[in-house]
Amino acid sequence: MGLEDFCLGNEAFSKFSVVFCDEWEAFDSKDELLGLVKGDIELARPIASRVGKRYREWLLNAVPALDQQTPLECLSTATGIRKLKTCIMRMP
Secondary structure, eight states, X not given: OOGGGGOOOHHHHHHHHHTXXXXXXXXXXXXXXXXXXXXXXXXXXXXXXXXXXXXXXXXXXXXXXXXXXXXXXXXXXXHHXXXXXXXXXXXX
């Protein structure tokens, strides 16, 4: 089973993402991050909060939890998006 098999679904991720609204408002690089994640604010908010200023580096580098794909590569398929959302929700 891959990480994508543990995805709780879009509704659960939406509720999760809303938790980070305050941090998102204080985040300085909203436009660049939104551009990188194809305008998906629900992905951008927790990335800004959990990864912080290193978001660009994180998005562009292979992540072991994503089967050595980059988070940006994951955005190209539905399976990859589920994998990425699960990974983000599991970040400490």
